[in-house]
Amino acid sequence: MNIxxxxxxxxxxxxxxxxxxxxxxxxxxxxxxxxxxxxxxxxAVLVLEALRTxxxxxxxxxxxxxxxxxxxxxxxxxTLLALTxxxxxxxxxxxxxxxxxxxxxxxxxxxxxxWLFLWGGLNALFLSADLFNLYVILEMVSLAAVxxxxxxxxxALAAAWRYFLATLLGSTLYLLGVALLxxxxxxLDVSLLSGRAEEELVTLAAAVMITLGLLLKGAIFPLHxxxxxxxxxxxxxxxxxxxxxxxxxxxxxxxxxxxxxxxxMLPGLPAQLLGLLGAAAVLxxxxxxxxQRHLKMVIAYSTVSQLGFALLxxxxxxxxxxxxxxxxxxxMLLLAHGLAKGSLFLAAGCLAWQWGSDxxxxxxxxxxxxxxxxxxxxxxxAASLVGLPPSGGFVAKWWLLESALAARAWPWxxxxxLGTFITAGYLWRILRxxxxxxxxxxxxxxxxxxxxxxPLAMPWAALLLALAAIASGLFATALRSAFAxxxxxx
Amino acid sequence: xxxxxxAFDGIxxxxxxxxxxQAIHAAGLFRAVVSFMVFGLLMALAWVRLEAPDIALAEAAxxxxxxxxxxxxxxxxLDWEAxxxxxECLRGRDxxxxxxxxxxxxxxxGGAAWLLPAPGLGEPVxxxxxxxxVENPVTAVLLNFRAWDTLLEIAILLLGxxxxxxxxxxxxxxxxxxxxxxxxxLGRVLFPAFVLVSAYLLWRGSHAPGGAFPAGAxxxxxxxxxxxxGARPWLSGDVHGPWRWALALGMVAMLGVAxxxxxxxxxxxxxxxxxxxxxxxxxxxxxxLSIALLLFALYLGGEPxxxxxxxxxx
Amino acid sequence: xxxxxxxxxxxxxxxxxxxxxxAQLMRKILxxxxxxxxxxxxxxxxxxAAEVLDPVPHAMVLTGIVVTVSTTAVALGLMxxxxxxxxxxxSGRDRDSRNS
Numbered sequence: 001m002n003i004x005x006x007x008x009x010x011x012x013x014x015x016x017x018x019x020x021x022x023x024x025x026x027x028x029x030x031x032x033x034x035x036x037x038x039x040x041x042x043x044a045v046l047v048l049e050a051l052r053t054x055x056x057x058x059x060x061x062x063x064x065x066x067x068x069x070x071x072x073x074x075x076x077x078x079t080l081l082a083l084t085x086x087x088x089x090x091x092x093x094x095x096x097x098x099x100x101x102x103x104x105x106x107x108x109x110x111x112x113x114x115w116l117f118l119w120g121g122l123n124a125l126f127l128s129a130d131l132f133n134l135y136v137i138l139e140m141v142s143l144a145a146v147x148x149x150x151x152x153x154x155x156a157l158a159a160a161w162r163y164f165l166a167t168l169l170g171s172t173l174y175l176l177g178v179a180l181l182x183x184x185x186x187x188l189d190v191s192l193l194s195g196r197a198e199e200e201l202v203t204l205a206a207a208v209m210i211t212l213g214l215l216l217k218g219a220i221f222p223l224h225x226x227x228x229x230x231x232x233x234x235x236x237x238x239x240x241x242x243x244x245x246x247x248x249x250x251x252x253x254x255x256x257x258x259x260x261x262x263x264x265m266l267p268g269l270p271a272q273l274l275g276l277l278g279a280a281a282v283l284x285x286x287x288x289x290x291x292q293r294h295l296k297m298v299i300a301y302s303t304v305s306q307l308g309f310a311l312l313x314x315x316x317x318x319x320x321x322x323x324x325x326x327x328x329x330x331x332m333l334l335l336a337h338g339l340a341k342g343s344l345f346l347a348a349g350c351l352a353w354q355w356g357s358d359x360x361x362x363x364x365x366x367x368x369x370x371x372x373x374x375x376x377x378x379x380x381x382a383a384s385l386v387g388l389p390p391s392g393g394f395v396a397k398w399w400l401l402e403s404a405l406a407a408r409a410w411p412w413x414x415x416x417x418l419g420t421f422i423t424a425g426y427l428w429r430i431l432r433x434x435x436x437x438x439x440x441x442x443x444x445x446x447x448x449x450x451x452x453x454x455p456l457a458m459p460w461a462a463l464l465l466a467l468a469a470i471a472s473g474l475f476a477t478a479l480r481s482a483f484a485x486x487x488x489x490x
Numbered sequence: 491x492x493x494x495x496x497a498f499d500g501i502x503x504x505x506x507x508x509x510x511x512q513a514i515h516a517a518g519l520f521r522a523v524v525s526f527m528v529f530g531l532l533m534a535l536a537w538v539r540l541e542a543p544d545i546a547l548a549e550a551a552x553x554x555x556x557x558x559x560x561x562x563x564x565x566x567x568l569d570w571e572a573x574x575x576x577x578e579c580l581r582g583r584d585x586x587x588x589x590x591x592x593x594x595x596x597x598x599x600g601g602a603a604w605l606l607p608a609p610g611l612g613e614p615v616x617x618x619x620x621x622x623x624v625e626n627p628v629t630a631v632l633l634n635f636r637a638w639d640t641l642l643e644i645a646i647l648l649l650g651x652x653x654x655x656x657x658x659x660x661x662x663x664x665x666x667x668x669x670x671x672x673x674x675x676l677g678r679v680l681f682p683a684f685v686l687v688s689a690y691l692l693w694r695g696s697h698a699p700g701g702a703f704p705a706g707a708x709x710x711x712x713x714x715x716x717x718x719x720g721a722r723p724w725l726s727g728d729v730h731g732p733w734r735w736a737l738a739l740g741m742v743a744m745l746g747v748a749x750x751x752x753x754x755x756x757x758x759x760x761x762x763x764x765x766x767x768x769x770x771x772x773x774x775x776x777x778x779l780s781i782a783l784l785l786f787a788l789y790l791g792g793e794p795x796x797x798x799x800x801x802x803x804x
Numbered sequence: 805x806x807x808x809x810x811x812x813x814x815x816x817x818x819x820x821x822x823x824x825x826x827a828q829l830m831r832k833i834l835x836x837x838x839x840x841x842x843x844x845x846x847x848x849x850x851x852x853a854a855e856v857l858d859p860v861p862h863a864m865v866l867t868g869i870v871v872t873v874s875t876t877a878v879a880l881g882l883m884x885x886x887x888x889x890x891x892x893x894x895s896g897r898d899r900d901s902r903n904s
Binding site for chain 3: 132135136139142143146147150154157158160161164165168169172175176179182183186
C-alpha cells in the first residue's frame with residue numbers, strides 16, 4: 001500500500017466514519033468496528049515501513065514547514081497509534097456487546113459518532129508535528145471526551161463539567177505558550193522549533209505555560225483533581241479509552257516538546273521538578289487508590305499514580321547515564337499501562353453489570369455466574385500493572401530502574417520500588433474480598449440477586465487487552481530494537 | 491498612526507477592559523451577558539484597528555452574534571429568579587494573592603511579549619501565494635497551506651452539534667411570550683438580506699477579506715433570527731432525513747477533496763496547482779453552507795424532534 | 805501596538821481571575837471566553853508587529869473563534885443540564901462532585 005495513503009487513512013478514516021455514523025445511526029457500530037479492523041493492517045504497513053527506513057515526515061498539501069503542517073511518523077507516534085487502535089477496538093467490541101443490555105436510545109444514537117471523533121482526534125494528535133494544529137486537535141479530543149463522559153448521566157454530568165473547565169483552561173494556556181513561541185521564532189513546527197529554540201526568557205515563559213496547560217490536561221499531580229470522578233463515573237468503554245490513551249496524549253505532547261524545542265532547558269531544575277511531580281503522583285495517587293471503595297475509582301486513581309512513573313523519564317533521560325533505556329522504559333510503560341488499564345476498566349464494567357454495582361464489597365466471588373473471564377483479565381492486567389515478570393509492566397519498570405541505577409539516582413530508584421509496592425497493595429485489595437468469598441451468599445455484602453448474565457464478548461475484550469499487556473513483555477527485545485529503529489528519542 | 495488614532499485606541503482599550511470586567515462581575519447574569527456581547531462588538535473594532543478585517547467580520551457574527559444568542563438562550567433556560575437571588579462573585583476573596591499575581595503576570599508576560607521579534611510568515615506566504623489558487627492570503631492559509639486545520643475546525647463544529655444533541659432534546663420553541671410582535675415580519679424581511687450578504691462575502695473571499703467563515707456565520711445568524719421570529723426549523727424528520735448529511739457536508743467535502751487529489755499521485759490535501767482555485771471555491775461553498783447550518787444547529791441547544799408538532803424524538 | 809499588547813495581558817488576567825474567583829458556572833464560561841480572546845489578541849498583535857503583515861495568525865484566530873463557539877455552546881448545554889438536574893440555584897460550586 002502507498003505509504004502516504006496509509007498515513008492519511010490513519011487520521012482520515014475515523015473522521016469519515018464519524019460522519020457516516022452521525023448521518024446513519026444504524027450503521028454506527030459497523031463503522032466503528034470497521035474502522036478498527038481496517039486500521040490494523042494500515043498501521044502494520046506503517047510499522048513495517050518504519051522498521052525498513054526509519055522515521056519519516058509527511059508534509060500536508062506538499063507545503064513544507066514553516067508554511068504547512070507536517071506529520072511525524074516515528075517510534076513514539078507508532079507505539080501510541082497502535083495502543084489507541086488496540087484499546088479503541090477492544091472497547092468498541094465491549095460496547096457493541098454491552099449494547100444488547102441497554103435501551104437508553106439517545107446515548108446509543110450518538111455514542112458512535114462521538115467515539116469516532118475521539119478516535120480520529122487521537123490519531124491526528126499522535127501524527128501531528130504542528131503546535132497550532134495540535135491545539136485544534138486537543139480541543140477536539142476534549143470535546144468528544146466530555147460528551148462521552150456526560151453520556152453516563154447523573155453524577156457524571158458534574159464530573160464532565162469539571163473536566164471540561166480544566167481542559168479548556170489547559171488548552172488556552174497551551175495556546176498562549178504557542179503564541180509566544182510563534183512570536184519569538186516565527187514557526188509552529190516542532191522539529192523546526194527544535195532547531196531554532198534557544199534558552200532565553202520568552203522560550204522559558206512559553207515552556208511554563210505549555211507545561212502547565214498539559215499537566216492540567218494530563219491530570220498530572222497536583223492538577224489531577226478532575227480525573228478520578230470523570231474516569232470513575234463514565235461508562236466502562238469510555239473510561240478505558242480515556243485512561244489508556246487520552247491522558248497519555250497530553251503526556252505525549254510533553255515528551256515531544258521537552259525532548260524537542262525545550263530540550264536545551266531540560267537538564268537541571270525543569271527535569272528535577274517534572275520528576276518530583278511524577279514521584280508525588282506515584283505516591284499520592286497510589287495511597288488514594290488504596291482508600292477507594294469502588295472498583296472503578298481504584299482504577300482511576302491508579303491512572304494518576306502510573307502516569308507518575310512515566311514522568312520519571314525526564315530526570316532519568318536528562319541524567320544522561322542510560323537515556324535510551326529511560327526512553328524505552330517510558331514508552332513500554334505507556335504501552336503496557338494503556339493495555340492493562342483498558343483491560344481493567346472493561347473488566348470492571350463487566351463486574352458492575354453482573355453484580356449491579358462496582359462497590360468492592362458487593363462484587364461476588366470469581367466462580368459465580370460466569371464472571372471468571374473478567375476476573376482472569378483483572379488478575380493478568382494487575383500482574384502487568386504491578387510489574388510481575390514477564391509482563392510489559394515488569395519490563396518497563398525494569399528498564400526505568402536500570403536507567404536510574406546507572407545514573408546513581410537513588411531517590412528515583414526508591415520511588416520506582418516504593419510505587420511498585422503501593423500498586424501491589426491496592427491491586428491486592430481489589431482481589432482480596434471476592435477471593436475470600438467462596439459463594440454468592442458469603443460475599444461481604446450480599447448481592448441483590450444472582451449475577452446477571454452478560455454477553456461473552458464483554459469479558460473477552462478485557463481479556464484480550466490483558467493478554468496483550470503480558471505479551472508486550474514477552475516480545476520486549478523485539479520491541480526494544482523496533483523502538484531503536486523508529487528513532488527512539490524523537 | 492497619529493494622535494486621534496492613539497486616542498481612539500486608548501478609549502477602545504478602556505472600554506474593552508470595562509466590558510470584560512462587567513461580563514464577569516456585573517451584578518445579575520443578564521447584565522453580564524449583555525456586557526459580553528458589547529465586548530465582542532468592541533473586539534470587532536479592535537480587529538479592524540489591527541488590520542484584521544477577516545477576524546472583525548467573524549467576531550461580529552460569531553463572537554458577538556451567535557455566542558451572544560447562545561448565552562441569552564441558556565440564560566432563558568435557567569431558573570432566573572434563583573439565579574438573581576444567589577448572584578455571587580467572591581470578588582474580594584484572596585485579594586492578597588490576586589493583586590501581586592496580576593501585576594507579576596502583567597509585567598512578566600507583557601515584558602516577554604514586548605521582547606518578541608515577531609519574524610512572522612508574511613514573506614513565505616506572499617512568495618507561495620501565486621501557487622495557492624487564491625489572491626487573499628488569509629484564504630490561502632485557511633484552505634490551502636493549513637487546510638488540515640480548517641478540516642478539523644469544521645469537524646469540531648460538527649462534533650459540537652453531536653455533543654449537544656447527545657445531551658438531550660432541544661428546548662425550542664421555548665418561550666414564545668418573549669417574541670415581540672414585530673419580530674416575525676422583521677425576520678422574514680431580513681432573512682433574504684442575510685443570504686445576500688453571505689453570498690457576497692463568500693464571493694469576495696477569494697481576493698479580499700471574507701470567505702466561508704464570515705459568510706456561514708452571517709447566514710447562521712440569519713437562521714437564528716428566523717427561529718426567534720417564530721419560524722419552525724426545517725431540521726426534522728426521522729433521523730433528520732438528509733439534514734444530517736447537510737450538516738456533515740463541509741467536513742465530508744474537505745475529506746473527499748483531500749483524498750481525491752491523492753489519485754493523481756499527489757499527497758494528502760495537495761491540490762494540483764491548476765485546479766487549486768476551483769477546488770478551494772468548491773470547498774468554500776460546502777464549508778460556508780454547512781457552517782451556517784451547524785451554527786444554527788448549535789443554537790437549537792439539543793436534538794431537534796422528528797416532528798415539531800408532536801415533538802416525537804428523531 | 806504596545807497598547808494592544810498590554811490590553812491582551814490585562815484581559816488575560818481578568819479572565820484568569822474571573823475563572824477562579826466566580827462561583828457561578830455561567831460566569832466561568834464568560835471568563836474562559838475573555839481569556840481565549842486575550843490570547844487571540846496577542847496573536848493578532850504579533851501578526852501586525854511583523855515586517856510584512858502576517859496572515860498566518862489571522863487564519864489561526866479565525867479557526868480559534870470557530871472552535872471556541874463550538875466549545876462554548878457545548879459548555880452552555882452541559883451547564884444547563886447540570887443545573888436542571890440539581891434543580892437548585894444557578895450558582896454554587898458543584899456540590900455533588902465533592903463527595904467522591
